[in-house]
Amino acid sequence: MAARRDFYEVLGLQRDASSEEIQRAYRKLARAYHPDVNKSPEAEERFKEVSEAYDVLSDPDMRKRYDAFGHDFRRVPEGVDPQTWARARAGAPGGGRPGDDRVRVDFGDSGIDIDDLFESMFGGGGRARWGPITGADQEVELPLRVEDAYNGGHRRLALSGPDGNRSIEVTIPAGVTDGQRIRLAGQGGEGTGGASAGDLYLVVRILPHSRYRVEGRDINVELPLAPWEAALGASVAFDTPGGEAKVRVPPGTSSGRRLRLRGRGMPNPSGSAGDLYAEVRIMVPSKLTEDERRLVEELAATSTFDPRRQR
């Protein structure tokens, strides 16, 4: 188990905080981290921590004991002097687990297990007035590259949970779209009183790509063409998320024209795939060779084409 944080630190308070300040800090944090308000998996752990800190610090008696004995306070018998306790702890062999011999010494031979006693008194949190309650649903963002969304596959995710981090393997179906939610049943917030856990939803976020722009299931990609390819027509090959594709460019194609490749967009597990649009972008060489320059000049002299004249 991870080292427990100081209760004052959890609530962001100084040790001399007034009971009013404790109440206010708790209310604020509870609103921010309540599992039904904040759906991130970390929020639930934070909420539990905050609630536990408040349960102790809001009770003047428990707070006094916490101040004196720290997290061990529930194992310290009534009426023990803090100084004596500190000395006893310092003298005890290190690395003992909680509730070991040094506690029993104070009780002589009564053999009472202090841990059990307090577990039953505090019931592990003490707010189980309801019956079993199912855990809250949680959400976590799943950033994917366009190629990964197209192909699907397996992904390991690290999530924070009650026993530290856990890792789960998720199967991403081919053709997930931006904003789509993938449900992982029973992987959400813990239930109380033996009730089942909530669900975890992965919200797909398609990352921006230098070449591909995804809209729903349609994929847009730029198609750079040489002026003569655009003017004369050509059949050109270019990369798509699903591998190389060939498109026939009709003669007389200008920049901005969108050539559709039906069904070459995002796959669809439950229907027809999206389309792929190749958007024409005419490029010219930044430096012309002597021959190129001569030919282009000849074209300029011969042609009557004026792209700025309204048709």
Place this chain on the structure above:
Amino acid sequence: MSTALSRPAGLDLQTFARLASLHPDLVRRFVALGLLEPRRDVSGRMWFAYDDLVAVARLQRLRSAFSLNYAALGLVVDLLDRIAALEADLRNRPRPTRGRSWI
């Protein structure tokens, strides 16, 4: 002999209350306050959906954490649902990630 050919799929009050670990009277109270909206069949019997179990768990969690009364609980739940709907809407809206302009 007649056989019911169809009945509303769902949970009746007793079953629902048992699964939610609540007293049936409390479930009725939730319904009266509009916090749960079961379907009614022709005879007026209430039929709850499995999703209502999730909704009831949320009501319990919110009530115990913030000591809300039932009227406030209804408001909080409505607002949370509205925020969730808005967030989902925002997520599904095409984002302005246009490629570089070259014209």
